[in-house]
Amino acid sequence: MAPPNAKRSGFSRRAQYSIFTGYVLAGIGALIGGALLIVSLRDPHFFSGPRMDAMDAIAPVGKAGAVVRTESKGLLGTVQGYLSAGSRNARLREEVELARIRLAEADAVRNENQRLKALLKLTEEEIKPVAIARLIGGTSSSTRRFAFLSAGKKDGVAPGMPVRSARGLVGRVLEVGDSSARVLLLTDSESMVPVRRAKDNVIAFAEGRADGSLRLRLVNLGINPIREGDIFVTSGAGGLYRPGIAVAMATRLNKDGAIARLLSDPAATDFVVVDPIWKSVAVQAVTAPPGTPLP
Amino acid sequence: MNDPLRPPMRQANYRGQINRAHSPVLAGGTPWATIMLGSLAPVLPVIPAVPVLPPLGFLLLLGWRLVRPGLLPLWAGVPLGLFDDLFSGQPFGSAILLWSLALIAVELVEARFPWRGFLHDWQAAAALIILYIVASAVFSGGKLSVAPLVLGPQILLSILSYPIVAQMIALFDRMRLARIRKIG
Numbered sequence: 001m002a003p004p005n006a007k008r009s010g011f012s013r014r015a016q017y018s019i020f021t022g023y024v025l026a027g028i029g030a031l032i033g034g035a036l037l038i039v040s041l042r043d044p045h046f047f048s049g050p051r052m053d054a055m056d057a058i059a060p061v062g063k064a065g066a067v068v069r070t071e072s073k074g075l076l077g078t079v080q081g082y083l084s085a086g087s088r089n090a091r092l093r094e095e096v097e098l099a100r101i102r103l104a105e106a107d108a109v110r111n112e113n114q115r116l117k118a119l120l121k122l123t124e125e126e127i128k129p130v131a132i133a134r135l136i137g138g139t140s141s142s143t144r145r146f147a148f149l150s151a152g153k154k155d156g157v158a159p160g161m162p163v164r165s166a167r168g169l170v171g172r173v174l175e176v177g178d179s180s181a182r183v184l185l186l187t188d189s190e191s192m193v194p195v196r197r198a199k200d201n202v203i204a205f206a207e208g209r210a211d212g213s214l215r216l217r218l219v220n221l222g223i224n225p226i227r228e229g230d231i232f233v234t235s236g237a238g239g240l241y242r243p244g245i246a247v248a249m250a251t252r253l254n255k256d257g258a259i260a261r262l263l264s265d266p267a268a269t270d271f272v273v274v275d276p277i278w279k280s281v282a283v284q285a286v287t288a289p290p291g292t293p294l295p
Numbered sequence: 296m297n298d299p300l301r302p303p304m305r306q307a308n309y310r311g312q313i314n315r316a317h318s319p320v321l322a323g324g325t326p327w328a329t330i331m332l333g334s335l336a337p338v339l340p341v342i343p344a345v346p347v348l349p350p351l352g353f354l355l356l357l358g359w360r361l362v363r364p365g366l367l368p369l370w371a372g373v374p375l376g377l378f379d380d381l382f383s384g385q386p387f388g389s390a391i392l393l394w395s396l397a398l399i400a401v402e403l404v405e406a407r408f409p410w411r412g413f414l415h416d417w418q419a420a421a422a423l424i425i426l427y428i429v430a431s432a433v434f435s436g437g438k439l440s441v442a443p444l445v446l447g448p449q450i451l452l453s454i455l456s457y458p459i460v461a462q463m464i465a466l467f468d469r470m471r472l473a474r475i476r477k478i479g
Contacts, residue, residue: 022369023399029373030395036388041436047380047387054381057339065340138342139384141350143432143445146384147342187344189437210437211445212344266342 015122052177054237055148059180062136063150068269115222128240129273131155135170135266138185143210145188147171147266151274157181160240162275167233168246169193170272185266186247187212194237195247197230204257206232206247214248216257226250226258239279302326315474325471326359326366327375329464334379345445349453352379352425356394358457358464360401361416372398376391397423413461421454428453 040046133151151157153176163170163183171185184191191208195216202225206214216232218224230250236243248260334352356375360367372394379390402423404419407412409420428450432439 023402025368025370026395026399027371029370029376033374033376033391033393033395037386037392037434038388039432040386044386044436051381051387060336060380062338062340065338104352105469108434135342137338137340139346139382139406140339140343140348141336141344141449142339142347142384143435144384144437145346148337160431183426185344210346262344265344267344278312 004276039086048175048182051256052152052180052182055180055182056152056177059136059148059150059177062148062180063134066134066136066150117191127275130161130276131274132155132271133274135183135272136180138266143189145185145191145208145210146174147183147185149173149183149272149274150179152177152179152181152291154179155274157274158277160277162241162245162278164245164275165264165269167269168248168262169241170266170269172240173274186214193241193247194235195232196243197226198233198246200232202226202230203235203237206260208210209259212262213251214260214262216248216250216260218257221256224255224257225251228251228253228258230258231263232260236278240277242275244280254255296413306378313422314477314479316478317472317474318476321475322471325467326363327371329467330355330359330375331378331382334375336362337382337384345443345448347449347452348426349449349456350383350427350431352390353394353397354424354453354457354460355464357397357401357420357423360398360459361420362461363464363468364405369398369402370395372396385431386434391429393427393430393434397427413458416461419455420457423433424453424457425450 005273019036036047063281114116131151133149133155135147136150138147139145146168149157156172157176159173159176161173163172169186171183171188171191173181175182176185185208186193186206187208187210189208189210193206194203195206196203203219205219206216209215216226218226232247232250234241234243234245234247246263248262250258250260252259327377330352336348336351352375352413356372373391376390376392376394379394380387383390390402400423401419408415426445432446
């Protein structure tokens, strides 16, 4: 379609000026945008105030949406379950028997663990979560991977706190508003988590790759000891994440580590738990006299 | 019935609307409101591990500008981009910059090719979408090592969804000019 007549200024001085002003305004806008972009690339948290206020304002809508997400997932799962019920039943029965055996073994290990801890006079204390909330949405078209959380300053959430689901680590809190927070997901390319292999002490860094997988970089280079299917958990190094939270499973080996699949896919998570920062607990454990319970 | 001044379609559309007029709020505000709704896409209950969803706000902006020229002023990229930056996850200012540049680019395309068909519009939109998504990735502040693999599907999906967006905008445009205000 041809542009409307107003675009063709002709000899009208006034029309020419108004078109020119439009260009000038748009140009100035682009320059302002460029300046803001440079500022926020230098200091990513410079504009977190207005951003989190805006997020607070629309968080209720997102919360309703999150309910829809989990419920529709359940519905699809139910339909799918009917289609493959028979073969799955047999396989599940077999798996349950194996799992019972493993559970018994785990019980034994836990007993032994308690005994050893009692010998060392360490008190067994669960870490109390700061908040339990829903992931209400995520940046679905930007290459940065952020998610939004339905809990904020009011619930005691603070930047740096790890966020985990029942399946494993999801990410950590980056910015907090009054009733919502922005979470840096593990797959973001700026995210890095110290991990170790669950069964021994092969330590590595898990870097986000922005394409849904993580890259495991071994700290000690040499022969690559990772096998496909190895599970990696947080090592607790750095003090942000407490040790032993599941992170990823190695799927493809490369020279200095492996490409790993995230265990807790943010798309499949319903409720997430915000934990306190591990380091403060560690610091108190070191400074407090032995025998006092940890917070 | 063959009166050339009252074609039958017109008659059907405006029957019973003899004392109704366009609502100025709806007529002026619909483009802005729909683009802002598109920018709110991160609140959708979808948290993909990979950025696959097309940038809806930007697609709607392009759509309004190409399907319905003359509605959005040239400087519209500044306020709309500012709103998009609040939610998109990009560093603040990236959409202000890119949306303003995109609108200026469309203006230049329009000056160069005043008579265009839908395919020309789609071509222009595709070029702008590719540039926008690549530039957003460059300005995102993250590492770019795997970006080429990730961006491909998103670019393809965005280009393919332009015709749908254009149809949606045609629908919104009809709603925009609905005669709902009562006069007299």
